[in-house]
Amino acid sequence: MSVEAREARQPWILLSPALGAVTLLLFVPLAFILVYSFWLRTATGADQVGFYLENWREALSDAFYRDILINTLKIAAITTIVCALMGYPAAYFIARSKGNKAILLLLLMLPFWISYIIRTMSWINILGVSGAFNSALMTLGVISEPIQMLYNETTVILGLVHFLLPFMVLNVFVSLEGIDTNLEDAANSLGATKWQSFLQVTLPLSLPGLAAGGLLCFVLGAGTYITPIVLGGPTDAMFANLVFEAIITQLNWPLGSALSLMLLAVLGTLVLIYNRYLGMAQLMKGLG
Amino acid sequence: MxxxxxxxxxxxxxxxxxxxxxxxxxxxxxxxxxxxxxxxxxxLRWFIELSQNEAILRAFRTSIVLGLMTATISTTLGVLASLALVRYRVPGANVISTLLIAPILVPEVVLAVALLLFLNFMSINKSFTLLLAGHVIFTLPFVILVVQARLVSIRRDVEEAAMSLGASPRQTFFQITLPLMLPAVLAGALFAFTISFDDITGTLFWKPGGVETVPTQIFAMLRNSISPEINALGTVMILLTVGLPLLGLAIARSASTKRGS
CATH class of the missing domain: 1.20.5 (Single alpha-helices involved in coiled-coils or other helix-helix interfaces)
Incomplete structure (x- = not known):
């Protein structure tokens, strides 16, 4: 073999373990559940191999699944908007601050490292019947009996915002850092007020970061099932809870496959639209 | 104003x-x-009770073993792939990058279901192997992103200098490239360990009955009522998951200052 040929082969040798793992543990399994979703779970618990449309008919036409899907998208959308409203000014402050940006950013990233389950359950300490809020209100004499503030849609959104906010801040920060501050100065010197130059120069230039953060918040928020279990009430199930229910509790794996693929189709479409207009590079910047 | x-x-x-x-x-x-x-x-009574709680200690051992194995495997795969992507002109590099990042673009629930059902079909039941496979595939993209970002900053001329002074490619790799890469490798491994240690979404699908990791143990305990023991466990977790990355950062930083001096 020539030196060139060996040289050309080398990267593929280095890549093959990782590509092999992704193929065998992600792409083949995804293709498998697509096939599996057309099988049928019989009353005996065995799978009937074949091409049955029952699972898909149930997943797509049952109002129960549809309502929960819509509710899931609604919760994810509200979470994303709240993250943007809270996160954008914070990212702006860090990017334009004269202090130590690295420390400010690191501080906001710290909760990102703190266990997700701990952060989720920590709200029980704050809002539960014997939590900080109730305790404070009772001490102040505002209320005489503790109020149950937990286990509703609002607390699910609260938990999700707490979990996802760092993703938003990081992405917006990265794009704000990439903007030449001279542009803002130029707008100001041409007579724009600070607010005008922000609205017409800085904000449009930072939209890719906002979109990347928004995509992450939405996709991660819509795919969660732990937060609704810990912080939601009995009627606050999200779509991933249905998947968990079908796979782990009911052991109806073909139906669970169809539901998983439905979720993948909805969220995957968003990722594809994002990729089409903004490209993956922006997303990688925020993650890396 | x-x-x-x-x-x-x-x-x-x-x-x-x-x-x-x-x-x-x-x-x-x-x-x-x-x-x-x-x-x-x-x-400190809750910490003392925590240290005597067999179930939690077992969960800790499971999480640590799982995390270490995940970090070892996915860092190895990730570093090799990153080297190929950064150091060589690979045709279709963009597509390959996207494929390697795919596990974080797919919702984790879907990844969990697909892997569980497929490996079950291949006669690999819920087991430690399944759990490990899941954690590896889920952490791999993060390792690749972190390592790639660090690798780009290692300058090639240092290696070329070594080779022009007579070092063989093998010597160059082990004496020049690997030491320079070490902070990136450590950062990737720590990242993988932390993500594996914290994972609950996939773990609940993959773990065999009776096996608990720390997050699933906390989750199971939450179903009863929130006891102060959970808060103590939370404090330990906070120290671990915040302390480890900060330690990693410190290692990376001291390595780079030593190199600079």
Missing amino acids: GWNLIRTWTLLVYLFMFLPVAVVVLLSFNASQFGSFPMTGFS
Whole structure:
């Protein structure tokens, strides 16, 4: 073999373990559940191999699944908007601050490292019947009996915002850092007020970061099932809870496959639209 | 005026992020029997009870073994792939990158279901192997992103200098490239360990009955009632998951200053 040929082969040798793992543990399994979703779970618990449309008919036409899907998208959308409203000014402050940006950013990233389950359950300490809020209100004499503030849609959104906010801040920060501050100065010197130059120069230039953060918040928020279990009430199930229910509790794996693929189709479409207009590079910047 | 408003807003955002976590730490030292407000005094009793709780200790061992194995495997795969992507002109590099990142673009629930059902079909039941496979595939993209970002900054001319001074490619790799890469490798491994240690979404699908990791153990304990033991466990987890990355950062930093001097 020539030196060139060996040289050309080398990267593929280095890549093959990782590509092999992704193929065998992600792409083949995804293709498998697509096939599996057309099988049928019989009353005996065995799978009937074949091409049955029952699972898909149930997943797509049952109002129960549809309502929960819509509710899931609604919760994810509200979470994303709240993250943007809270996160954008914070990212702006860090990017334009004269202090130590690295420390400010690191501080906001710290909760990102703190266990997700701990952060989720920590709200029980704050809002539960014997939590900080109730305790404070009772001490102040505002209320005489503790109020149950937990286990509703609002607390699910609260938990999700707490979990996802760092993703938003990081992405917006990265794009704000990439903007030449001279542009803002130029707008100001041409007579724009600070607010005008922000609205017409800085904000449009930072939209890719906002979109990347928004995509992450939405996709991660819509795919969660732990937060609704810990912080939601009995009627606050999200779509991933249905998947968990079908796979782990009911052991109806073909139906669970169809539901998983439905979720993948909805969220995957968003990722594809994002990729089409903004490209993956922006997303990688925020993650890396 | 506007700037002060933004400053106050940011302060409130930081407060929002840290208050719940601070309360966990505060309550874990609470002497009160129910571990809730009002605080009745300072006590380490919940940490002592924690250290005697067999189930939690077992969960810790499982999580640590799983995390170490995940970190070893996915860092190895990730470093090799990153080397190929950064150091060589690979045709279709963009497509390959996207394929390797795909596990984080797919919702974790879907990844969990697909892997569980497929490996079950291949006669690999819920087991430690399945759990490990899941954690590897889920952490791999993060390792690749972190390692690639660091690798780009290693200058090629140092290697070329070594080779022009007569070092063989093998010598160059082990004596020049690998030491320079070490901070990136460590950062990737720590990242993988932390993500594996913290994972619950996939783990609940993959873990065999009776096996618990720390997050699933906490999740199971939450179903009863929130006990002060959970807060103590939370405090330990916070120290671990915050301490480890900071340690990693410190290692990376000291390695780079040594190199610079």
